[in-house]
Amino acid sequence: KNEVEQSPQNLTAQEGEFITINCSYSVGISALHWLQQHPGGGIVSLFMLSSGKKKHGRLIATINIQEKHSSLHITASHPRDSAVYICAVHGGATNKLIFGTGTLLAVQP
Amino acid sequence: GAGVSQTPSNKVTEKGKYVELRCDPISGHTALYWYRQSLGQGPEFLIYFQGTGAADDSGLPNDRFFAVRPEGSVSTLKIQRTERGDSAVYLCASSFIAGEVEQFFGPGTRLTVL
Numbered sequence: 001k002n003e004v005e006q007s008p009q010n011l012t013a014q015e016g017e018f019i020t021i022n023c024s025y026s027v028g029i030s031a032l033h034w035l036q037q038h039p040g041g042g043i044v045s046l047f048m049l050s051s052g053k054k055k056h057g058r059l060i061a062t063i064n065i066q067e068k069h070s071s072l073h074i075t076a077s078h079p080r081d082s083a084v085y086i087c088a089v090h091g092g093a094t095n096k097l098i099f100g101t102g103t104l105l106a107v108q109p
Numbered sequence: 110g111a112g113v114s115q116t117p118s119n120k121v122t123e124k125g126k127y128v129e130l131r132c133d134p135i136s137g138h139t140a141l142y143w144y145r146q147s148l149g150q151g152p153e154f155l156i157y158f159q160g161t162g163a164a165d166d167s168g169l170p171n172d173r174f175f176a177v178r179p180e181g182s183v184s185t186l187k188i189q190r191t192e193r194g195d196s197a198v199y200l201c202a203s204s205f206i207a208g209e210v211e212q213f214f215g216p217g218t219r220l221t222v223l
Contacts, residue, residue: 004151033211043152043200043214086151095140095207096165099151 003027006087006100013107019074021103023087026068033097034061034072035086043086046072077107111135113215115201121221122191130186130218134203141184142212143176144200152200158184159207191222 004025013019023032034046047054047061049070054061058077063070074081087100114133122128134141139160144152154168158178166176173191178184188195198219202212 030208035214042216043202045211045213048211088151090208096142096154096157096168097144097152097212099144099153101149101151 002101003098004087004089004100006085006103008103009101010104011106013077013105015078015107015109017077017107019077019081019105019107021072021085021087021105023070023072023100024068025070025087025089025098027089027098029068029089031090032063032070033088033090034070035088037084037086037102039083046085074105079107079109081105082107113201113203113213115199115215115218117218118216119219119221121223123223124191124193126191126222128188128191128220130188130199130220132184132186132201132203132215134182134184134201135213136182138203138205138213139181140204140207140212141178142202142204143184143186144202146198146200146217148197155186155199157207164207188220191220193222196220196222 007022031050033048035043037043058075060073084102086102088097116131141158143155146152156166156176161181173189176186198217200217201215204210204212
């Protein structure tokens, strides 16, 4: 079992829909990242959080440390949001990131 | 300023050959990370440098893989006797300090071993 699990693996939405991507982890963490990766492109950090909720534009990220769960929400989705969204956690005493396998999001016009 | 850069962007090599992949981190970033991303998977940690020293190399899959960062800036990932299973995108990231801070990723090097 992966230490970081994401769901769904694939998601297709219509433009304007509210989207939720979930991340569950089994290790103790100090921080969790949500990352965005466009096809053929590099990875961009969207959020880093260790508690509560953060909002940036149409993106909202929440984390529940007790339940070891985080969600990424996209409001009023747009085709340009189409990308792979990756959850990653800072694991234990080391500084390395442990990544989920990603969620491939396709937003159709 | 410039972000993290990686060269080459693509590398095609034959099985058994030696390759070097280069990463130029953001100026002033002391922490540098190498990850490997296979098709359809999330990235996997390879090695982390704090300054010139490898602080954690637990992700290197075997002794064919080696990385250096001699002056605490540019890093080179070296793969000897490449195998087809080494084919992946190799990502580099840097951060101002180590720990729970944002990492800035380069565009990656796509390595294909024929």
